[in-house]
Amino acid sequence: MIAGFFDRLAAAIERSGSRLCVGLDPHLGGVPAEELAAFNRRLIEATAEFACCYKPNIAFYEARGEAGMRALRETLAAVPPDLPVILDAKRGDIGSTAEAYAAALFDDLGADAATVNPYLGHDALAPFLQRDDRGVYILCRTSNPGAADLQDLHVETASGERLPLYLVVADYARQWNARGNIGVVVGATYPRELAAIRIRCPELPLLIPGVGVQGGALEEVVETAENGKPAGFVVSVSRAIVEAARPGEDPFVAARAAARRYRDAIAAAARARR
């Protein structure tokens, strides 16, 4: 029997002593498609010791066409088997289309987990959630400025509560979590919202992007997210690792040092909390 995603993630966190998720997001205009797989392979080799998982955002590979998608496949193959891969795809569609997306991400590409968008509701997520062996991170409160447009709107719930939409989504995530394979995405750039989610859903695993270049404050975020659970949270860092090198510096040496620093900073903040 294959363990569930969060068991595998917890094992990787335990083994590595790290809650660092390394984002593999090759921005356009950077490494060309033909060199991407080799670049990512070296990046993974350089950082694997300090990471608990990897998170490629599929957009950057799709934008490079066939060569990009080939590079994604080779990148996924280069991740050590004991480190889970979260494919950041933010998918959401209905019925048979949702099934096709789940098949594309989990079966064709072989991701261990995927990010999904909640706007279309429970049936759009069902083909993802049905997979006991895979993880699903539902977008809850994202790290971008426009997140407030919808996610912060105040909503009347069936029980008469008045809640921001992102907390309604957190409630749904908990309610839909019959198989224990759901987490939520919460941006580090909004620590107050992160705290509200953690208070409302103390058990829910968090995937936290927005540290590093986006400017989220690491210590505050970790202290808020820490819930004593093995897979309670991971912090995702992409550019601040992948593009850590100063001019003339070896990108992989710099990435390795940055990954180590993030692992240690997260661990120190988590210890301070306990």
Place this chain on the structure above:
Amino acid sequence: MIAGFFDRLAAAIERSGSRLCVGLDPHLGGVPAEELAAFNRRLIEATAEFACCYKPNIAFYEARGEAGMRALRETLAAVPPDLPVILDAKRGDIGSTAEAYAAALFDDLGADAATVNPYLGHDALAPFLQRDDRGVYILCRTSNPGAADLQDLHVETASGERLPLYLVVADYARQWNARGNIGVVVGATYPRELAAIRIRCPELPLLIPGVGVQGGALEEVVETAENGKPAGFVVSVSRAIVEAARPGEDPFVAARAAARRYRDAIAAAARARR
């Protein structure tokens, strides 16, 4: 200068006398990846006379891996140049990732328009909306049962109004439409919600899936959507055309007949409204 998407769509509607958007959604377990491009080419040849645009859902191609994506490219190349292509991708991501998705759909794949998800807010849609020459259909009220989970929640707006979330999204669509390249996706399966959107946003172009297999009532929907504008609405039909053939029947002959029936039924309902 290249005309905007809705100008091109209006011209195609005018020329064809059709508001039928043919969905190219090859369900898994049907036509295998290697035969898909040839199948779609024949399907397009059979239906082009009765369509104003085509809408492949990218999920079904992604799920078939590299061969599927090759089939999508060949399918897009087979659409006559005067018929726009709406790529149903329901994308939504932030910053540079949103830019990468826009590049993937508009530049790499060459779609004339794309569907996008509003959950992440305005900056997630900006790279799409900035493209004067391309169209953007924002998911508003989708056709699936789970749509109600988020989209029907009642929200307090800044102005103190109490509105279902899908009407807030319709308001945003109107507000963000500085370049005149925005429409919204509204499922035919919820005619009351469709009517509420049409009343609130009389000018907004609608993309209406959910007729046919999903069971939306064509006449009622067309009468509600018709606003006298050249690109005011299109009705998207997929399975009821692509899988129209009874056992033993030629699929392309059946698809052609079904496309003609839908074109005529939409036109008759629109005339009844005027």
